[in-house]
Amino acid sequence: MTEKTIAVDYLARVEGEGALKVRIHDNKVEEVQLKIFEPPRFFEAFLRGRSYLEAPDITARICGICPVAYQMSSTHAMERALGMKVGGPIRALRRLLYCGEWIESHPLHIFLLHAPDFLGYEDAIQMAKDYPDAVKMGLALKKVGNALMTLLGGREIHPINVRVGGFYRAPTVGELKEFRPQLEHALKLAEETVRFSAGLDFPAVEEDYEFVSLRHEHEYPLCEGEIVSNKGLKVPQDRWDDVFEEVHMPYANALQSVRKGSGTSYHVGPLARYANNRDHLTGRADELARSVGLEKVVRNPYKSIIVRAVETVYAVEEALRIIDAYQRPELSYVEPPAVPGTVSGGAVTEAPRGILYHRYRIGPGGLIEDAKIVAPTSQNQKRIEEDLRHLVERSLALDEASLTNACERAVRNYDPCISCATHFLKMDVQRD
Amino acid sequence: MAGSRKPRLGVFKFASCDGCQLSILDCEDELLAIAGAVDIADFREASRAVLDGPYDLSLVEGSVTTPHDAERIKEIRAQSKALVTIGACATAGGIQALRNFGNVEEYRRVVYAKPEYISTLATSTAIADHVPVDFELRGCPISKVQLLEALGAFLQGRAPNLPNESVCIECKRRGNVCVMVAHGTPCLGPVTQAGCGAICPAFNRGCYGCFGPQGTPNTASLTSQLKVLGVASPGVQRLFRTFNANAPAFKAASEAVLAEGKST
Numbered sequence: 125m126t127e128k129t130i131a132v133d134y135l136a137r138v139e140g141e142g143a144l145k146v147r148i149h150d151n152k153v154e155e156v157q158l159k160i161f162e163p164p165r166f167f168e169a170f171l172r173g174r175s176y177l178e179a180p181d182i183t184a185r186i187c188g189i190c191p192v193a194y195q196m197s198s199t200h201a202m203e204r205a206l207g208m209k210v211g212g213p214i215r216a217l218r219r220l221l222y223c224g225e226w227i228e229s230h231p232l233h234i235f236l237l238h239a240p241d242f243l244g245y246e247d248a249i250q251m252a253k254d255y256p257d258a259v260k261m262g263l264a265l266k267k268v269g270n271a272l273m274t275l276l277g278g279r280e281i282h283p284i285n286v287r288v289g290g291f292y293r294a295p296t297v298g299e300l301k302e303f304r305p306q307l308e309h310a311l312k313l314a315e316e317t318v319r320f321s322a323g324l325d326f327p328a329v330e331e332d333y334e335f336v337s338l339r340h341e342h343e344y345p346l347c348e349g350e351i352v353s354n355k356g357l358k359v360p361q362d363r364w365d366d367v368f369e370e371v372h373m374p375y376a377n378a379l380q381s382v383r384k385g386s387g388t389s390y391h392v393g394p395l396a397r398y399a400n401n402r403d404h405l406t407g408r409a410d411e412l413a414r415s416v417g418l419e420k421v422v423r424n425p426y427k428s429i430i431v432r433a434v435e436t437v438y439a440v441e442e443a444l445r446i447i448d449a450y451q452r453p454e455l456s457y458v459e460p461p462a463v464p465g466t467v468s469g470g471a472v473t474e475a476p477r478g479i480l481y482h483r484y485r486i487g488p489g490g491l492i493e494d495a496k497i498v499a500p501t502s503q504n505q506k507r508i509e510e511d512l513r514h515l516v517e518r519s520l521a522l523d524e525a526s527l528t529n530a531c532e533r534a535v536r537n538y539d540p541c542i543s544c545a546t547h548f549l550k551m552d553v554q555r556d
Numbered sequence: 557m558a559g560s561r562k563p564r565l566g567v568f569k570f571a572s573c574d575g576c577q578l579s580i581l582d583c584e585d586e587l588l589a590i591a592g593a594v595d596i597a598d599f600r601e602a603s604r605a606v607l608d609g610p611y612d613l614s615l616v617e618g619s620v621t622t623p624h625d626a627e628r629i630k631e632i633r634a635q636s637k638a639l640v641t642i643g644a645c646a647t648a649g650g651i652q653a654l655r656n657f658g659n660v661e662e663y664r665r666v667v668y669a670k671p672e673y674i675s676t677l678a679t680s681t682a683i684a685d686h687v688p689v690d691f692e693l694r695g696c697p698i699s700k701v702q703l704l705e706a707l708g709a710f711l712q713g714r715a716p717n718l719p720n721e722s723v724c725i726e727c728k729r730r731g732n733v734c735v736m737v738a739h740g741t742p743c744l745g746p747v748t749q750a751g752c753g754a755i756c757p758a759f760n761r762g763c764y765g766c767f768g769p770q771g772t773p774n775t776a777s778l779t780s781q782l783k784v785l786g787v788a789s790p791g792v793q794r795l796f797r798t799f800n801a802n803a804p805a806f807k808a809a810s811e812a813v814l815a816e817g818k819s820t
Contacts, residue, residue: 163571163621164676169663170654174794181764185651185799188575188697236581236602247603249591259588267584278755280582281575281697282766285759292761456760532604541574 132528142540144531145375146512151520156513158505158535160378171495176202176463176486177288183482183497184282189232189541192225192273193475195286196347197482197497202288204362205469205486206460213453214290215347220300220446221276221283222346222473226439227269227310228280229476230394230432233539234321235262238429241533242324258320261313265436268310272443275303290457300447307447311440315412318433322416330423331511334388335396336503338474344404344438345397347473352400353390354421361472364481370498381503389506392478393538394431395422409438425511425537432476432539463490475500477539501540508538563612563711567599568632570618570625571652571680575697576643577601577617583700593711609635613710619645619680621652626677626686633687638710641683642703644696644799648768651696653680653802657810681802691716696766696799699751719750722770723763726754735762742787744795747773747805764798769805779813789813 132144142162147155167186174182179198184191196218203210210218235258236248245251252259270280276295277283285291336357340349351367352358359367370379371387383390398405399421405413413434422431463486470483478500485494515534519527567577581587581602597607614636620626633639641647649656655663660678683689691710693702702718709716719725723745727734735741735757743762745754749770756763769775775796782792796810 163625164664164667165571165621165650165652165680166655166660166663166667167651169666170651170658172666175791178794178798182651182798185573185575185696188573188578191573191575232581246605247596249588249596249603250605252588252591263584263587266582270582270584278759279697279752281578284756284761284764287761291759292756293759 128524132532142535144512144535146516146531148516148520153513153516156509156516157373157375158509158512159375160505162378168495168497171484171492174492175490176205176484176492177460177490179482179484179492179495180286180288181282181284186497186499187541188281189229190225190475190477190480191282192221192277192286193473193480194482195283196222196473197471197480198484199286199288200347200471200473201469201482201484202460202486203469204471205467205484206463208289208458208460210290210458213294213451214457216446216450217276217291217294219346220443221273221286223439223443223446224269224272224276224280226476227272227314227436227443228266229269229539230436230439231262231266231269231317233476234317234429234432234436235259235266237539238536239321239324241536242426242429261316261320265310265313265317268306268313268440271306272303275299287457289460290453290455292456294453294456297450297452300450304444304447307440307444311408311437311444314433314437314440315408318412318416318430318437321429321433322418324429326424326426328424329426329514331425331514333391333395333423333507334383335399335421336390336392337396337400337479338472339400340404342404344401344435344442345474351472351479353396354399362470364470364472364483364498368481368498368503370502378505379498379502380505381498382506389510390503391507392500392503393428394435394476395425395428396478397474398422398431398434405434405438407441409434409441412437425534428537428539463488466493468494470496477501477541478503499541501538504538504540508535508540511537562593562595564597564607564610565594565599566597566609566611566614566632566636567601568614568616568618569601570616570629570646570683571621572618572643572645572650574601574617576646576693576695577615579642579698579700579703580615583704586704590707610637611635612637613707614639616641616646616683617643619649619652619682620686621677621680622675623677624675629683629686638690639683639687640691640693640706640710641689642693643698644694644766644768645680646683647692647694647803648682648800648806649680649802651799651801654797655680656802657797679802693718694749694767695751699753702751720771721750722746722773723748723750723752723754723757723767726750726752727757730754730758732757735760736781736785740785742782742785742791742795744778747775747778747809764795765806766799768800768803773805773809775805775809776812779809789816 143159145157180195183194338345338349339352468485481498744765745763
């Protein structure tokens, strides 16, 4: 009888602190745990008693990698609670800001965190010695995303220009037009990124995921749309709590979100968005996905790197479309009405790594009474554990170091953000 | 070869959003040059490779919120020739220091279904509350320009040249119209340390103090002015209680507002 444990004490090249534990007994996988030891920060607790107007700035601090996602989910939730409608150029500017975050976050993951796994390096700095052009391309592309966030948001990390109802200041038509050449350059880099990522070697793995994402009638989803899946789920955003629930595992400082009733896992992020919205990819994003032979539904988690690249092309093209159509609004925000009593509202937007849900209850004085935030990585956590279990079952012949490395890779497919989920990994493989 | 060894850099994370570490990866034009000038010995967000200490320079992000982290920072200090804290979490406890004014037991119950699984301290505190710190980089998040200045300074063995003035001075330099004087917008600029470039006023909003208190902040005078502008006591208190709530000057200002609120 042999028992073996594989342990990764601190997962690298992910955002935040997590660990991994796999226990193998007589060549059978007994237990897989994605342990989140990122210390809890209690956002949902201290949001109570704060003004609803403060939520975009405060919740942005849950994650330095995707602050725009937090700002967008919180503003939309507050606006739904107050019955506000925000359209026209303000809506377009929000999509533009979100494009900036995708253009920054996706290349960060593709080149600095994920590509070293495919090419056999410990990090992008070492990879840069042999692949200087690829790393420099990634940095140049990410820089354009950051520059776009700075233009619209004041700075790239924790932008300061987002408020409930819109923005503190709307950019002028001239300021946006001046940015066009940078985006045209980024489009070429993003197209090259699709070809680069499609040229990598992929393990032949397919998983039967329930892909959950937003779906909008007319566009690739960012801030609006219904919650849908490839397995028949289709509900409006305010019915979140009817279809998902969070469970607390004893080994983690994070809650796992599962399908309510069945308790089954689901998968959020680029693969899910792409599977549910392939028909909304147009222009170069559509042409490139076809030219590199990307299936309409991608079930190989390693190929998420190609889908991130295709989404980056989409985000650059969408940014160009928004800039070309932009007319500066007279007012940079819609004035929120007085809080009419106790009201509540929830909203879902598409963070680079998947859907992010916020729900708030606001009291008559405008103070938050209750807050609930479900981050993308909490939703993927159970599914990551299932991917790991399948991987270890397939790979029992591997030595300890190779198996550990393979497990870390499988986790990084999800671009996990542990800071978000703790509200993530140290690996520990036990063979009994 | 000991004489030609490159300085060893460690980047460590405590309770935080990862944004300040990301600022290093966001130095797109300088990242490969930085990587050429130092041996990145430990930077888990960016690399699997880990070199043992001691480190010539350690950058520490995040605040101390767990018993384990209170011990870990001592080990990092012991391994570090110079230790620089980066960002509001590390320099003042961060937004998660709001627990210092509340009840952490209740917090645990609000957020987690099984509060008994969570190990946490009742407070979130700055790194300097636990170990000696050689230099602090303020901000939520830090400024890339300030980060590069601090890295350059430590590599050259000189003191970083960073301002200790208020956001008001940066506002004047940028040519912003004063949002408080011209529009009556509540602004923490007069008591907040410069470094961000006065971005909030440039976007028609008041400063929310993410770089923390400036050297000699007159918070009492600002509190009076905020009240003149019609901000009620709880609102003034919330203004001081965000990302640097536990910085001594902002903490005292928020408590003074409360005491005053009780006596009137």
